[in-house]
Amino acid sequence: MVELTFFDDLDQRNHLFTAKMNQIRTFGNTRLGTRLMIEHLMKQLLSPKDLARATGVSESSLKRWADSGRLECHRTAGGHRRIQLAEAVRFIRDSSISVVEPSLLGITMQRHPSEGSENSNEHFSELVLSGREEESIGFLSHEYLSGSSFASLCDGPVRHCLEQVGHAWARTTGNQEKNTRIAEEHRAVDIILQALQQLRRMVQSPETAPVAIGGAPSGDPYLVPSLCAALSLLGDGWRTANLGPSSPFEVLRTAAIRAKAKLVWVSVSVDSPDANLRQGLEMLSETMLGMNGSVIVGGRRLPDELTRGISGVHTATTMRELVLFSRGLRVPNS
Numbered sequence: 001m002v003e004l005t006f007f008d009d010l011d012q013r014n015h016l017f018t019a020k021m022n023q024i025r026t027f028g029n030t031r032l033g034t035r036l037m038i039e040h041l042m043k044q045l046l047s048p049k050d051l052a053r054a055t056g057v058s059e060s061s062l063k064r065w066a067d068s069g070r071l072e073c074h075r076t077a078g079g080h081r082r083i084q085l086a087e088a089v090r091f092i093r094d095s096s097i098s099v100v101e102p103s104l105l106g107i108t109m110q111r112h113p114s115e116g117s118e119n120s121n122e123h124f125s126e127l128v129l130s131g132r133e134e135e136s137i138g139f140l141s142h143e144y145l146s147g148s149s150f151a152s153l154c155d156g157p158v159r160h161c162l163e164q165v166g167h168a169w170a171r172t173t174g175n176q177e178k179n180t181r182i183a184e185e186h187r188a189v190d191i192i193l194q195a196l197q198q199l200r201r202m203v204q205s206p207e208t209a210p211v212a213i214g215g216a217p218s219g220d221p222y223l224v225p226s227l228c229a230a231l232s233l234l235g236d237g238w239r240t241a242n243l244g245p246s247s248p249f250e251v252l253r254t255a256a257i258r259a260k261a262k263l264v265w266v267s268v269s270v271d272s273p274d275a276n277l278r279q280g281l282e283m284l285s286e287t288m289l290g291m292n293g294s295v296i297v298g299g300r301r302l303p304d305e306l307t308r309g310i311s312g313v314h315t316a317t318t319m320r321e322l323v324l325f326s327r328g329l330r331v332p333n334s
Ligand code: B12
Pocket: 154, 155, 156, 158, 159, 162, 163, 165, 166, 167, 169, 170, 185, 189, 219, 220, 221, 222, 223, 224, 225, 226, 228, 229, 265, 266, 267, 268, 269, 270, 271, 296, 297, 298, 299, 300, 315, 316, 317, 318, 319, 321, 322
């Protein structure tokens, strides 16, 4: 029986890569599904030539940087250099290099026409609300590759766009208009989830990174806030497992124990009885304190004062605050 693991580490990926290559050799590349699979896997490991074409930097410079350790690289059985997508992304961000051919990295990118964070929030909302899926996904990737953090993208364009959707929904009266707004809301959430998942693929934390786990409590259907928390922590060097919406406290607790988590986040977006929330948080905090870890809770519908007096439970209101708090806890996993 295959055991469920929370994390997909480099060894597993390389093992998967070899297994898939063997599978593909066996079947040949006549099947579309298999071809797509190999394309996907190939994009996770880049040759210096791919990265050179994607960034416009010369292949010889990249090889030199790879050999000096500035760009981390693995060797194939035949001795060829291969760079992980996450490492290529780190290198691009740290060196402030532009991406000229994003498709070679297997991602889409979209520049925004004018500078300034307000403009960029508005621009992203326009893209999402007009259903320009690829451009919306590409926009967040461009912002990330140009140096923005995941947390600032979640607190900025993502939150702003969904607030606009919520305001438009709240202003409607007629049934037909309401249905249009609901469709707009579902579509916007779908586009944003795709964009966040593309960002997620670009980063990989080392195996020694501390672990954070989280989700939204039972009955809370909101997908985006908990994914934002996972992404923000991942972008700041944590290994994360997002259990997503409607995750009972007991489930979060079990997962945290199993993964030896140092941090559990809980995102609250719907009203639920204070007593239930309090009881759940108390149980989580007791477990986490026993493992030298912490619980952090936030979200639109977190009642003020709810966490007062529960030791080991902290509150914050934004993804940037979550990241700042988490930095104080970061001790590598033993
Ligand atoms: C998308 C959406 C939905 C979708 C969710 C789809 C899905 N599966 O995810 C669906 C269709 C389910 C939905 C349903 C409803 N919704 Co709704 N929804 C929204 C919407 C547009 C976006 C929510 C979102 O994802 N925001 C994006 C996140 C990133 O932003 P955020 O939640 O503010 O999170 C930020 C901070 O709070 C913080 N944070 C969040 N979590 C955490 C965790 C930690 C640890 C920390 C530190 C920080 C933190 O950081 C985030 C980034 O800055 C909001 C509008 C809005 N203003 O948000 C309305 C909104 C929340 N919905 C609303 C309503 C009324 C409803 C319904 C009652 C509608 C209905 N009649 O059926 C139902 C109720 C569902 C339920 N079971 O309770 C109202 C709530 C009004 C209120 N009382 O507060 C809103 C505000 C719309 C409005 N303007 O009226 N909704």
